[in-house]
Amino acid sequence: MTSFVIAFDIGGTKVKAGIISSSGEILDKAGTSSRAREGPGGIISAAQHVRRELLENNPHVNITGCGVSTGGVVCRDSGTIRAAVDFMPGWKGFEIRAAFAGFLNKDVVVDNDGNCALFAEVHRQSLDQNDVILLALGTGLGGAIYSGGSVRGGASSLAGHFGQTLVGELFGVDEWEQLESALSGAGLALMARRILKERDLTVDPEDSFPDGHAVIKALKHNEMASEALSRWVRLLARTCHNIQWNYDPDTIIIGGGMSDAKNIWWPRFSKCLSHVNQRFGLPRDMDVRPAALGNDAAIVGAGLMAWSGLGPENGAHAS
Numbered sequence: 017m018t019s020f021v022i023a024f025d026i027g028g029t030k031v032k033a034g035i036i037s038s039s040g041e042i043l044d045k046a047g048t049s050s051r052a053r054e055g056p057g058g059i060i061s062a063a064q065h066v067r068r069e070l071l072e073n074n075p076h077v078n079i080t081g082c083g084v085s086t087g088g089v090v091c092r093d094s095g096t097i098r099a100a101v102d103f104m105p106g107w108k109g110f111e112i113r114a115a116f117a118g119f120l121n122k123d124v125v126v127d128n129d130g131n132c133a134l135f136a137e138v139h140r141q142s143l144d145q146n147d148v149i150l151l152a153l154g155t156g157l158g159g160a161i162y163s164g165g166s167v168r169g170g171a172s173s174l175a176g177h178f179g180q181t182l183v184g185e186l187f188g189v190d191e192w193e194q195l196e197s198a199l200s201g202a203g204l205a206l207m208a209r210r211i212l213k214e215r216d217l218t219v220d221p222e223d224s225f226p227d228g229h230a231v232i233k234a235l236k237h238n239e240m241a242s243e244a245l246s247r248w249v250r251l252l253a254r255t256c257h258n259i260q261w262n263y264d265p266d267t268i269i270i271g272g273g274m275s276d277a278k279n280i281w282w283p284r285f286s287k288c289l290s291h292v293n294q295r296f297g298l299p300r301d302m303d304v305r306p307a308a309l310g311n312d313a314a315i316v317g318a319g320l321m322a323w324s325g326l327g328p329e330n331g332a333h334a335s
Contacts, residue, residue: 017078021326022070023319024063024116025129026086028052028103028155031059033066034312035077036319040139042312043077046070055106060115067120081326082124083318084116085132087158089173095126098173101156125321130176131167132317133307134160137269139320140308147265150307151178151255152272155227157196157203161263178255199251201228201274208234208244215240232277249281253289256304257296271307278306 020043025032027050034045046066051058071077088100088107095113116124127135134150137143144165152158157179161168168175179196197203208225225231225241234241256268270278290300309316 017076019078019080021081021083021319021322022067022079023083023315023322024085025314025318026050026059026084028087028101031062031066032315033063033070034315034319035070035074036316038323040136040316040320042316044070044074045315052104056110056115064119079122081322082116082120082122083322084112084124084126085129085314085318086112086126087129090126090128091173092127092169123325125325127318127321129314130158130160132321133271133313134162134269134317135167135320136309136313136317137271137307138162143267146267148267148269149259149263149265150269150271153200153270153274154272155200155202157200158272195255199255204228204231204244204248207247208241211240211243228274229277232280235280245281246284249285249288252285253292256289257292257298260298260302266303268304269307270304271313273311275306276310282306
């Protein structure tokens, strides 16, 4: 019987799970509402639900281990959530690895969703020998750092949390702003709403641009949406430029939910990046590329991390 691992991706709105081969292929996947507002108990119940669905639909698979990707700051050694966003109440301090091991009766590997996504991308794009940084443009801004053959956690598991960078006064005088308040899907929508207010238009900004995808959809007929996107790609180009100066990676990968619309905004971004690099002393053709796995990256990465923890006798992928 062929062996697989089961992998979970825990988010504030959805729990996804997949049955993952040792090469990172998805045999099957399922998802449901995360029930995050109910606290850890709701999330674990949701995970149990998608696990039952997957195993009922694939009764002949042999599950040998488990990987879990989750938002928040994750201590990989203890399997505990060190910090989490407000819309996941009770998640901070939760012993997530013990909880999953309890109902799965399997060895469990847990890591931050950005780290999992980068691990998968490195595997899929054959970048194992490179230094690679991921920017995940979702509702917020996630990220991860791969160097020396592994994902880097840092002294306090904080490495790669680029969204928490303090950039200051993006939207107001004497205000401390985090980078993800602008460089994210929510940030793109906020930029568009602020442009509406700047121009004092008699329209409710909240109704016009509830999220980043709404801005993308409005580009063809809305001047404010186009201006917001121009500001957004300039900020993304500046961020990539600064990352290159600070970390000097071989490759920067851009993923997350906003990358689904990359065919619309990538040409503007690429042109802006080339311009800023030429002006401030970096190669115009630095290696910045889109993610290959899209929204499946986190569950694939969690699965591959689980395989790496099982050892070669179980067919684990060597990374």
